[in-house]
Amino acid sequence: MSSNVVVIGGGAAGLAAALKASEEKCDVTLIERDSDVGGVLNQCIHNGFGLDYFKKNLTGPEFKEKLKEKVLSKSNIKIKSGAFVHSVEKDKNIVFIDRNGVNNLKCDSLVITTGAKERPFTSLGISGKRLSGIYSAGLAQKFINMMNLRPGNSALIVGSGDIGLIMARRLTLEGVKVEGVIEIMPYPGGLQRNIKLCLEDFSIPLYLSRAVKYVDGDRRVNKIITTKVDDKFNHIGGDDITFNVDTLVSSVGLVPNVKPFEFLEHSAGFSTTNKNRTSENWIFSAGNSTVVFDLVDYVAQEGEKAGYMAALQAKNDLSPAGKIKLLPGKNIGILYPSYIEKDYESKIYLRARQPMEKGVLLIPELGIEKEFEDIKPSEMIKIKVPAFDKNTDRIEVNLNELK
Amino acid sequence: MSLNEEKITCLNCPAGCRITVISDGEKIISFKGNNCPKGEKFVNDEMINPKRYILTSVYVNNGTMPLVSVKSTDTIPKDKIISLMEEIKKIKINAPVKVGDIIKENIYENINLVATRSIGLKGE
Ligand SMILES: Cc1cc2nc3c(=O)[nH]c(=O)nc-3n(C[C@H](O)[C@H](O)[C@H](O)COP(=O)(O)OP(=O)(O)OC[C@H]3O[C@@H](n4cnc5c(N)ncnc54)[C@H](O)[C@@H]3O)c2cc1C
Numbered sequence: 001m002s003s004n005v006v007v008i009g010g011g012a013a014g015l016a017a018a019l020k021a022s023e024e025k026c027d028v029t030l031i032e033r034d035s036d037v038g039g040v041l042n043q044c045i046h047n048g049f050g051l052d053y054f055k056k057n058l059t060g061p062e063f064k065e066k067l068k069e070k071v072l073s074k075s076n077i078k079i080k081s082g083a084f085v086h087s088v089e090k091d092k093n094i095v096f097i098d099r100n101g102v103n104n105l106k107c108d109s110l111v112i113t114t115g116a117k118e119r120p121f122t123s124l125g126i127s128g129k130r131l132s133g134i135y136s137a138g139l140a141q142k143f144i145n146m147m148n149l150r151p152g153n154s155a156l157i158v159g160s161g162d163i164g165l166i167m168a169r170r171l172t173l174e175g176v177k178v179e180g181v182i183e184i185m186p187y188p189g190g191l192q193r194n195i196k197l198c199l200e201d202f203s204i205p206l207y208l209s210r211a212v213k214y215v216d217g218d219r220r221v222n223k224i225i226t227t228k229v230d231d232k233f234n235h236i237g238g239d240d241i242t243f244n245v246d247t248l249v250s251s252v253g254l255v256p257n258v259k260p261f262e263f264l265e266h267s268a269g270f271s272t273t274n275k276n277r278t279s280e281n282w283i284f285s286a287g288n289s290t291v292v293f294d295l296v297d298y299v300a301q302e303g304e305k306a307g308y309m310a311a312l313q314a315k316n317d318l319s320p321a322g323k324i325k326l327l328p329g330k331n332i333g334i335l336y337p338s339y340i341e342k343d344y345e346s347k348i349y350l351r352a353r354q355p356m357e358k359g360v361l362l363i364p365e366l367g368i369e370k371e372f373e374d375i376k377p378s379e380m381i382k383i384k385v386p387a388f389d390k391n392t393d394r395i396e397v398n399l400n401e402l403k
Numbered sequence: 404m405s406l407n408e409e410k411i412t413c414l415n416c417p418a419g420c421r422i423t424v425i426s427d428g429e430k431i432i433s434f435k436g437n438n439c440p441k442g443e444k445f446v447n448d449e450m451i452n453p454k455r456y457i458l459t460s461v462y463v464n465n466g467t468m469p470l471v472s473v474k475s476t477d478t479i480p481k482d483k484i485i486s487l488m489e490e491i492k493k494i495k496i497n498a499p500v501k502v503g504d505i506i507k508e509n510i511y512e513n514i515n516l517v518a519t520r521s522i523g524l525k526g527e
Contacts, residue, residue: 035467045472045519046458048417057416059458061472061520065502145460148469173459173488192412193419201455201481295417374421 002106003029003078004314005307006094007113008085011039013287014113015067016300017307021111022074024311029105030077031096033084037071038064039115040288041296043141046166048193052297063296087260092282108314109282111306112270114257116288121158121250128215137163137251144170152247156224157181158212162190162294162378164251169198171249178202179243182210182226184233187355189251191294191378212248213240221246254292271338273323274346276306281320284310291336291349294380298349319343329398331359333377340395346385350397351377358402365395371402406432411449413442422446454478457516459491461506466498466522471506474519479511487511498524 005021007014010032018030036042041049044060051057054066071077083098094105118136135143135151141163143149155176157164160183168178181199186209188195199206209229216223228239256269265271265279269290276284286306287299312318323339326348334351352359356375361368366388372381381399406425413420422442423435431450434443448454456478460470479487487510496506500522507516 042520045460045474047456047474051416051418059472059474059519062502065520145472146468146470148460148462173485191417191419193414193417196412197414197455 001104003027004108005029005111005310006031006105006107006109007111007307008088008094009039009113009115009287009289010034010037010079010081011113011115011287012041012063012067012296012299013115013289013303013306014039014111015064015071016303017111017113017284017286017310018077019067019071019074020304020307021311021314022071022077024308024315026076026311026314028074028077028307029107030071030079031083031085031094031105032079032081035082037068037079037081040138043138043145044166045145049296052295053300060296067300085260088283090263090280109284109310111276111303111310112261112264112278112283112285112289113287113303113306114259114261114289116254116256116269116292118163118251119253119255121248121252124212124250124252126212126215129217131215131217131221132219133217133221133246134215134248134250137161137167137249140167140249141170144174150174150176151249152176152245154179154245155247155249156226156243156245157249157251159183159251159253160188160190160195160206161251161253162194163254164249165190165194165198167249167251168204169202172202172204176247177245178204179245180205180207182207182212184209184211184229186231187377189253189378192376207241210241211235215248217246221248224248254288256289256292258289265338267338273339273341274337275309275318275341275344276302276337277309277341282313284313291334293349294378298380298382301347324392325394327394327396329362329396331356331399331401332397335397340385342388342390345387347382348385348397349380349382350399351380352399353377356399356401359399360402362398362400363395364398365390365392375399411446413437413445415439415441415445448478453481455481455484457484457487457491457510459488461491461516462495463500463522464495464497465525466500467525468522471496471500471522472519473506473516475510475514475516477514479514483511491516498522 004026007030041060041064049063085096118138213227214225224243228236270285284306286302328335333353336349422437425433457475504518
C-alpha cells in the first residue's frame, strides 16, 4: 500500500489537512482510531465553533459534519477508521493496526494531527484513597453527550478550564447537582463567556485560589475537603470547605498527544515551523498535537496549511529553508510556532502568563510593536508576520504590561 | 438626566465582544464595542428577558450511537429551559438521523429542535 500524503488523526486539523492535500492533487489516506472522524468535536455539543472558518456559529458536531462532507466528496481521499497508528519508521513507512491486523503504508509525506489528551487528576498528587467517582471532564462529557451514562448525583468540579465550565452546565441540565467549581489560580482558566453562560446562569459558585486537600469516601467519593492557597499554592489553614458530593470532575488541562512519535522534537507538543514542519523534513503537524488552541477555527486553518505544505513536500516543491528559533520572552506562557522559515508568512499565537488590562507585544527583531487590551491567559493572542529577509538566528517575543 | 454606563460581554459567540451600553436608566441610548448587530439584540434581550440556546442530546433507537446531539433553532427565554429539558429527555427517535433533521417541532413558540450530527443505522 502507498499514498502520497498520509494524515494521522481525523479531528478538525486532520480533516482540513486531508482536504487541502487532496486539492493539491495528492492521493491522501486519513487514519483515525475511532469509528468516526471528528475527534473532540463530536462531544462538544455546545455552540461557538466555526465563526471564522465557516462564518457561522455552529455546534462542534455540525462543524465536523460540514468538514466531513467536503472530505467525503473527494475521490482521492481514503478514510481508514477504526485504525490505530502504532509507529512511524524513518524510511517513510507507517505501521497501523485495524481489524485486518498489522498494515504497512508507504508515503511521501506525513501530517500528524493526533490532538491532545486530558491531564489526569492523579497527576496532581493529591492524597486520599483510590475511590470511584473521579472523572476527567472530557470523559464525563463523552459519557453524558454521546454514551448516555450519568456519572453521579452531585459533583465538585476541580479546575475552571473551558471543559470544566461547560461540564458544570451540562451536569446541571442533566440533573446532577454541581456544588461548585474550584480553581487553584487567582483567576479563572476558561473564557469569560463560559463563566457567564455555564456558572452565573445557574448560580454555581466559583472558588478561586482553592485546591483539593483530601478526597474521602468508602469505595465511592462522598466528601472532598478543599483549602485556600496562597500565590505559591501553599495551603493556608483555617478556611477549609468540605463538599459532600459523590463525584469529582477534574478539568486540569490538556496535553498534546505526541505518542508514539517521540522521535520528533517536542516540548509539550511537536515543535514545528510556520510551515508546520517538524524536525523531520517530510513530517508535518498541526492542531492540538502542537499546542492547545482555544478555537477550532485556528486548528482548521493550521491543518489546511499543514496539508498544503505536505502536498508540496510530496511533489518535491517545498524548499528546505533554514529555521529561526522563536523564543518566549517576558510574560509569555505559550508561544507557537517554535521556528520560523523566513521565506513564508507566519501566524504567531501566544498566551500571556497573567491577566493584564493593557499590554504591548514587542518583537524587536521584526520591528513589531502592537498594543492589546483586556489580556487573559485563557484567550490566545495572534499576530500575523509577513515573510522577511533579515538575517538573525533568534526572534524573541515579549509582552510588557502597560499601566 | 444622569446617564449610566455599563460593560456587558456579548455571549452570542466566542468573540465575546465587550459592549459598552449607555442608558438613561429607562432606555438604551447607545452601544459601543460590538462587532456585529447581534450584539445589540443580545444586550436588549439580556436586560429584559435573557435568552439561551438549548444544546443537548436525545435518545436514538437502533443507531450506531445511543444519542444524537441537538440544538434549538433560536434562543429561548432562560427561565423556560429547565422545564423544556424535562420534555426533551423523554424524546426517543429512530435511526438513521441526518444533521439538520427536525427532531421536534415548536418546542417553544415556532422554534424547533434539530439534529446537529448524523447517526447511521446500527449494523450498516
Ligand atoms: C470541551 C471543549 C470545548 C471546546 N469549545 C470550543 C468552542 O466553543 N469553540 C471552538 O472553536 N473550539 C472549542 N474547542 C476547541 C476545539 O474543539 C479543538 O481545539 C479542536 O477540535 C481540536 O482538533 P484537533 O484535530 O487538533 O484534535 P482532536 O479533535 O483531538 O483530534 C485528534 C484525532 O486523532 C485521533 N488519533 C490520536 N492518536 C491516534 C493514532 N495513534 N492513530 C490514529 N488516530 C489517532 C483521535 O482519535 C482524534 O480523532 C473546545 C475543545 C474542548 C475539548
